Amino acid sequence: MAQNGTSVSIQDLSLSFGAVSVLHTLNLDVAEGEFIVLLGPSGCGKSTLLNCIAGLLDISEGRILIKGKNVTWEEPKDRGIGMVFQSYALYPQMTVEKNLSFGLRVAGLPKDEIAKRIARAAEILQIEPLLQRKPAALSGGQRQRVAIGRALVRDVDVFLFDEPLSNLDAKLRSELRVEIKLLHRKLENTMIYVTHDQIEAMTLADRIAVMKGGVIQQLDAPQTIYNRPVNRFVAGFLGSPAMNFLDGRLEQDKGAWHFVVEDVRIPLATYAFEKEPVPGPAVFGMRPEHVAFNSGAGWPFTATANVEVVEPMGSDTLVWLKLGKQNFTVRVTSERTPKNADAVSIGFDPMRASLFDAQTGNRL
Amino acid sequence: MTAGQITATQPVPEAPEQAAQPFGPKPRRISPGRIGLYVFLVVAALFFLIPVYIMIVTSLKGMPEIRLGHLFNLPGEPTFQPWVDAWLHACTGRDCNGLSPGFYNSVKITLPSVVISIICASINGYALTFWPYKGANLLFGLLVFGAFVPYQVVIYPLIIGLSSVGLFASLPGIIIVHTIFGMPILTLLFRNFYAAIPVELFKAARVDGAGFWRIFFYIMLPMSVPITVVAVILQVTGIWNDFLFGVVFAGRPNWPMTVQLNNIVNTTTGVREYNVNMAATILTAAVPLIIYFVSGRWFVRGIAAGAVKG
Numbered sequence A: 001m002a003q004n005g006t007s008v009s010i011q012d013l014s015l016s017f018g019a020v021s022v023l024h025t026l027n028l029d030v031a032e033g034e035f036i037v038l039l040g041p042s043g044c045g046k047s048t049l050l051n052c053i054a055g056l057l058d059i060s061e062g063r064i065l066i067k068g069k070n071v072t073w074e075e076p077k078d079r080g081i082g083m084v085f086q087s088y089a090l091y092p093q094m095t096v097e098k099n100l101s102f103g104l105r106v107a108g109l110p111k112d113e114i115a116k117r118i119a120r121a122a123e124i125l126q127i128e129p130l131l132q133r134k135p136a137a138l139s140g141g142q143r144q145r146v147a148i149g150r151a152l153v154r155d156v157d158v159f160l161f162d163e164p165l166s167n168l169d170a171k172l173r174s175e176l177r178v179e180i181k182l183l184h185r186k187l188e189n190t191m192i193y194v195t196h197d198q199i200e201a202m203t204l205a206d207r208i209a210v211m212k213g214g215v216i217q218q219l220d221a222p223q224t225i226y227n228r229p230v231n232r233f234v235a236g237f238l239g240s241p242a243m244n245f246l247d248g249r250l251e252q253d254k255g256a257w258h259f260v261v262e263d264v265r266i267p268l269a270t271y272a273f274e275k276e277p278v279p280g281p282a283v284f285g286m287r288p289e290h291v292a293f294n295s296g297a298g299w300p301f302t303a304t305a306n307v308e309v310v311e312p313m314g315s316d317t318l319v320w321l322k323l324g325k326q327n328f329t330v331r332v333t334s335e336r337t338p339k340n341a342d343a344v345s346i347g348f349d350p351m352r353a354s355l356f357d358a359q360t361g362n363r364l
Numbered sequence B: 001m002t003a004g005q006i007t008a009t010q011p012v013p014e015a016p017e018q019a020a021q022p023f024g025p026k027p028r029r030i031s032p033g034r035i036g037l038y039v040f041l042v043v044a045a046l047f048f049l050i051p052v053y054i055m056i057v058t059s060l061k062g063m064p065e066i067r068l069g070h071l072f073n074l075p076g077e078p079t080f081q082p083w084v085d086a087w088l089h090a091c092t093g094r095d096c097n098g099l100s101p102g103f104y105n106s107v108k109i110t111l112p113s114v115v116i117s118i119i120c121a122s123i124n125g126y127a128l129t130f131w132p133y134k135g136a137n138l139l140f141g142l143l144v145f146g147a148f149v150p151y152q153v154v155i156y157p158l159i160i161g162l163s164s165v166g167l168f169a170s171l172p173g174i175i176i177v178h179t180i181f182g183m184p185i186l187t188l189l190f191r192n193f194y195a196a197i198p199v200e201l202f203k204a205a206r207v208d209g210a211g212f213w214r215i216f217f218y219i220m221l222p223m224s225v226p227i228t229v230v231a232v233i234l235q236v237t238g239i240w241n242d243f244l245f246g247v248v249f250a251g252r253p254n255w256p257m258t259v260q261l262n263n264i265v266n267t268t269t270g271v272r273e274y275n276v277n278m279a280a281t282i283l284t285a286a287v288p289l290i291i292y293f294v295s296g297r298w299f300v301r302g303i304a305a306g307a308v309k310g
Helices: A046-054 A096-107 A111-125 A140-153 A170-187 A198-204 A222-227 A232-237 B003-009 B014-020 B032-059 B063-067 B081-089 B100-130 B136-146 B151-164 B171-195 B199-207 B212-223 B225-241 B244-249 B257-266 B274-307
Strands: A006-017 A020-031 A035-039 A061-066 A081-084 A158-162 A190-195 A207-212 A215-220 A244-253 A256-261 A264-267 A280-286 A301-306 A309-312 A316-323 A326-333 A343-348 A354-357
Touching: A006 A046, A006 A190, A020 A046, A020 A061, A020 A190, A020 A215, A035 A046, A035 A198, A046 A061, A046 A081, A046 A158, A046 A190, A046 B199, A081 A140, A081 B199, A096 A111, A096 A140, A111 A140, A111 A170, A140 A170, A170 A198, A190 A198, A198 A222, A207 A222, A207 A232, A215 A222, A215 A232, A232 A244, A232 A280, A232 A354, A244 A326, A256 A280, A264 A301, A301 A316, A316 A343, B032 B274, B063 B274, B081 B274, B100 B136, B100 B171, B100 B212, B100 B225, B100 B257, B100 B274, B136 B171, B151 B171, B151 B244, B171 B225, B171 B244, B199 B212, B225 B257, B225 B274, B244 B257, B257 B274
Parallel strands: A035 A190, A035 A207, A081 A158, A158 A190
Antiparallel strands: A006 A020, A006 A061, A207 A215, A244 A256, A244 A280, A256 A264, A280 A354, A301 A343, A309 A316, A316 A326
């Protein structure tokens, strides 16, 4: 069933705990060497899915193939996976070296082979000076490195990461993020990475699977997900500051489509509709960074408004306005920060907008 | 009061108010409540210490001195003869071998009972926490319920059961009884301890390919030192101090120290030797006391570790 080049294939996977259904007939194919990020809010089933792939949870229905081999009933150790956990999960009574070698000793590998693999992992992760220390004597970043090393020495095809950076402070997180990316480039393993942090998802992933309620909402390259979200949930979940949503109506005026919010009419000539539009209620989404600020005419849509609130964020500033009596935010470079109650002009191209059905939330 | 008067009193001098404001460390005051508390604590301590004092003092006196009746006096001519007598020569019925056989019996009962019950309970707790099987919660509920069953209720059925397999009034019999009765509280203790360990540790070991026993021996057991110390203290104290099971299930040749002590104190041939009785009592109580003083620090730590979650 698995074609060439498919590393992990999840087919019609369902999981329920008693009456509670966590995953619903989920399908996902991960290519060899691909970096997939499972992204979603707490309780969306992303960690559960990862545990199913690892074999730590028994599934209710469906099957899982790794490298073309059906591993649905296999033990975790026989699946060719290595896993890194949020809480590091290092064995507290063992030194770093013993932590790394535990799985290999269980597997009964010869001593020189174990030593060779540990030396390689320690070199890649730069933890050689730490090998004789206990986990308690390591910092958070070092612990997570050792945890990655434990997956590394197993010499597996697939790496599973369960929110590996969530316990670290912001600075370390961004450092290790880059290291994981470099590691992926060096090893070219398949990696499946669970996170609720959209920055991690955007920076690391070849493809992102945005999950909600046990269902994959959208599976696509980060830029596609960012620019063309398939529904309102995905649009709102990705992006910080969040996308602007205006509730209004779609109207046709002499053959040209417009989005109407109270007295504001946005022409949609440049918007690429997914399907033939019909007049009726809809939601108009526009990212704050796609709005031009005080840049004169020349935009398909322009408006003037008074500044309500200014939120300086250091690198740039978020300006809150009212558009058709609804909140609308614009991202401005910090040098151009306006004052409260200033009258400003904004402009944007509806080409960069996202229109959603008011009822289903699906992209129009 | 008019508006004018209010404005007149309004200006408050700035400086004195500043001086009265709290600044620096909070001053320590001894309140009457505190004094009362300490008085109560001292009285309570004396209440328990005075009998201990009398025991020690009496055990070091000769019989003539005791007959004088000065209970609180320090011994005029301290002698250790009562201790030697208690250990080697005191009579229980017709035998006059002192407490020492009882001591060795107690060791023979306590050691295996403690070891076996802790091994079983730690495996129980580990399995209940990390390998939940169908009915695991029911089993755990039953075990905990067992902690509330009064011992006296089950003595007769246990006698029938043990004698039917020929273990009544024997060393293995009493060890089995102690192991069974230690199980509820010890399992509860270990289960709560393991429940506080992050489950990811267990998952990581599974991914590393370790099975039930390897995870238990290589990962869980090395982490269980504090709770094991607690379990050892609980069990040693409980089993050493036990009288009821010992007198019923051990059989005459295996009677533990507590039973021997009772017999020594209750055997009256002529004069009642208070000094020997006191010495024998202290000797019997010594083992749990020493265990507690040596490992009390661990005890508190382990109890706290288990109490965080569960």
